[in-house]
Amino acid sequence: MNxxxxxxxxASFVNASRREVTQxxxxxxxxLPWDRMDLLxxxxxxxxxxxxxxxxxDGTPAGVLLRASPAPASGRRRSAMCSWCRDLASVGATLYVARRGGGSGRAGNTIGTLICEDFSCSRNVRRPPTSAESGDGIEAVADQVVARRITELRERSAQFIRDVAATA
Known part of the structure; x- marks a missing residue:
């Protein structure tokens, strides 16, 4: 990430008012380790x-304002897998909801997804693969697994931003 x-x-937010952006x-x-980040x-x-x-x-910064789901009354969240990095071993995923862009968002339409609570997706996809992921642990295979994870994180997170920005 640049x-x-x-x-x-x-200036990048597609679903926030000027007041929300200013505040x-x-x-x-x-x-920040920009060279090891796929998202901020x-x-x-x-x-x-x-x-x-x-x-x-598409080479331009795009941002979304999200709302996190409140913690359950019991204080314990269920384990959930992040839908962006597909990691289960980290801090856990939280449901984040974004108001859609344009008139759709002003009408109250939202879209949600499970994302790592602390947005550690970039770090998670770069962790060394387990033996189940890379087989015999050959370094070249490990590099391929990490590269695939990075590509998939970028694709899934970008698609969410596109879905939020879609006004139809």
């Missing part, structure tokens, strides 16, 4: 159920 500026991030609390962008995702410190994801879509 490094992004605050201005680029704020968004952005993460510190100075020390974060929770808003001031509004814990608000979250944001920005990624490159």
């Amino acid at each position: 490094p992004l500026t605050e201005k680029q991030i704020r 968004a609390v952005l993460p510190d962008l100075t020390d 995702g974060w929770r808003d410190r001031k509004a814990p159920l608000s979250a944001y994801v920005v990624l490159e879509l």
Whole structure:
């Protein structure tokens, strides 16, 4: 992922009002490992159920405002697999819902998906494969598994952004 500026991030949102974009609390962008990131995702410190994801879509930054599902009354979430990185071993996935773009979103239409609670998808797809994933553990096979995971993460997350932006 190419490094992004605050201005680029704020201009990228396809489903947020100007007020929501202005009020968004952005993460510190100075020390991010941009070369190992496929997306930038974060929770808003001031509004814990608000979250944001920005990624490159057709060479241009595209972002969505998300709402996290509240924690269950019991305090325990069920284990769930992230639909983007397909990882189960990390912190777990949370249901994030995004208002659709345009008139559809203004009418209250939303779309949701399970995403790693802490948006660690880029890190998860780069972990070494298990023996079940790579077979005999040959390094070339391991590199292919990681490359495939990265490609699939980019495809699935980009499709979600496209679905949010679709106004029909």
